[in-house]
Amino acid sequence: MITEDLMREMATANLLRIVPVSKDPIEALYGINWTAGDTSMDQMDIAKANIWLEPIYCLGRLALAAIFMEKYFPAVEISSAEVLEDYLANFMASIMSDPPLPSELHELLMYEEPHSVLAFKDGTQFDPLSVGLGMDIQHPRIESYPIWKQIGSSWLCSQALLEQNRHAKLELLEQAEEFCPNTTLVAENKAGAYMLLGDVDRAIQELDKAIERRPVARSLFGSYLLGNQNSYRLLTDKYPPLLVELLKQEVKDNEQRYIARARS
16 A cells, blocks of 8 residues: 555665755755666656665655655655656757757757756755756746645656556556546546557547646657547647657557567
């Protein structure tokens, strides 16, 4: 049974030997050694790391920041903020080559992946990527949630990603929705789960909910594949043609991998 206390307990295991370097909470957070995971890891490997809240990817880093704040700065009010518009994705789009390099397109897509950051009552955000990149990242649009509720919901989404049974996958995502309602992460994952179950109408409904709040490339492209031509127009208006071609090639590659697995 998922609980906020369970999430706290798991996060505490990563707090060993970490002490604040400053009495200022932001400076103290900057003083933590935020180790980044391998960006070439696929979704399944990241989900496995998330199950243990390993602080090398977004979810584990958020959990570590939360438990660090609760232990050393208990009077500071914090929340979890789902990033609806990513500062780094916008920055990458503004400095892209013309035409863009494949590495630039992959980096933009990586920044658009669903993630959350620590948020303070005054609106200040802390994104651990700020430390490694040496810049104060403040995302233009966020949505705040109770921190351990949102962490637990994201944790359940990782569980669902690893679950092979299609009905059990959807059940985990329903739990995630109940634990922390109205996140785009859950909506995006439920869209995929409904597709696996052959329920295209429900998949479209969930994807539309996610796109309304977080219209990123992969969601828009997925909506287009489900028959929404308006999503394709939004996609091509916002992103360079080579990114659209990259997404089309990803679909072909995934289909070939599926066929190869089926034949083996």
